[in-house]
Amino acid sequence: MHEVSPTFAELQRRLLRHVRSFASSLEFDLAHRELTMTDCWVNIMPRQVVHTLHLHPLSTLSGTYYVKTPKGCPRSEV
Numbered sequence: 783m784h785e786v787s788p789t790f791a792e793l794q795r796r797l798l799r800h801v802r803s804f805a806s807s808l809e810f811d812l813a814h815r816e817l818t819m820t821d822c823w824v825n826i827m828p829r830q831v832v833h834t835l836h837l838h839p840l841s842t843l844s845g846t847y848y849v850k851t852p853k854g855c856p857r858s859e860v
């Protein structure tokens with residue numbers, strides 16, 4: 783989506799510093815390498831549905847950006 787939508791391209795741009803910071807905290811050796819977003823998609827989930835822990839085997843990093851969460855929802859910070 784980030785390759786065809788200016789909105790998602792902007793999201794990619796805004797996430798980049800967080801991705802770099804997270805990779806740095808994990809002490810990734812990124813000398814002469816750059817992390818890039820390869821996939822991006824949207825899930826619309828009804829109330830009381832959770833996004834459970836899972837793997838993206840071909841990804842170095844993966845994550846979820848929540849546009850809107852219910853009031854009182856716990857937050858996670860890296």
Ligand SMILES: [Fe+2]
Pocket residue numbers: 836837838844
């Ligand atoms: Fe996922």
